[in-house]
Amino acid sequence: MGRAPCCDKANVKKGPWSPEEDAKLKDFIQKFGTGGNWIALPQKAGLKRCGKSCRLRWLNYLRPNIKHGEFSDEEDRIICTLYASIGSRWSIIAAQLPGRTDNDIKNYWNTKLKKKLMAFNNIIPSSNQGKLISQPQYSQPDNYTNSFYNFQAAASKSLTPIDSISAPQNYLSPNSENFKFSLSTTQYSYNYQQSQDQGFVDNLQYCYYPGKLDNNNMLIFGGNDQASCSSSDGSCSKDHVIKQEDQMGYFQGFSANAFADQKPNYGILENNNSQLECDLEEVKGLISSGIGNYNSLLFTDENKTDERGMYYYY
DNA sequence: AAGCATTTCAACCGCTTGTCT
DNA sequence: CAGACAAGCGGTTGAAATGCT
Structure with a gap:
């Protein structure tokens, strides 16, 4: 015997x-509320x-107060950051995005968003997903707006070029707070952050591949089964992941404050299988504290991919 | 302009969770 | 404490819209 139906299926539309139905429902709820009983409501209304x-x-x-229409960049960033942490x-x-519904966000x-992130599948080898890359350097361009950027391996490191990327012109300004790159093959960006008080070359030190591939070759993030953590001894209890990330100065999955903090070599983040779980209050705290630095996520204008460069990992 | 393919998103389904008795 | 029931939730579906050839 199956589950009892929640209503008389034969007599419901x-x-x-x-x-007209919208008007009836809206009118009824505005006058009488839901009465705490949705099952009885349609008959009453x-x-x-x-x-x-x-x-x-x-x-x-x-x-x-339902918000319809395009999602803003900020909303994109919040969604991606939270998805990376809680799946x-x-x-x-949705609770973090006023006016947006869970259905809308889903x-x-x-x-859209998943497809943008899937673009990473095309260029980042699975063996390097989830790893930090560290201290690539590049030659100072002659002209910030149209130069070909050739990122060069630091002499002391054994760096390997993995793919070319392109940088949208409008982000290549000395005043730009964020330094973003678009993947040349997919036109989606990979984002480095620049701190305010440093020159371009010194700032381009760390970034982090945000995901891994699952068995179906899909890009996956923290969430339920494969979040990374970065404690020095490799341990990573669920309860402390966020605090650890706070201390580390960046948020799991994305390049972030590490640049400004000038902390060297956080190391490889893969092979930590601990889950990252947090409740709503933690998430709120995370957002309000600015951990994750939403200015350093993954997207940029897909149409601005005029310039190319090379980056490295080791 | 027509037909087909792809994308979008509102709505549904059924499982889980919470509450009440 | 257990069972019943309703709400909440996330995955999935399918019609409509849009894009492409």
């Missing part, structure tokens, strides 16, 4: 909501809909 359907329609579309817990992620992630 399915499919898209009509404007005169709707031939399942209570679940009413709830979803209200929460995802009709309730006040597909859309309701928690759709946006599955249709």
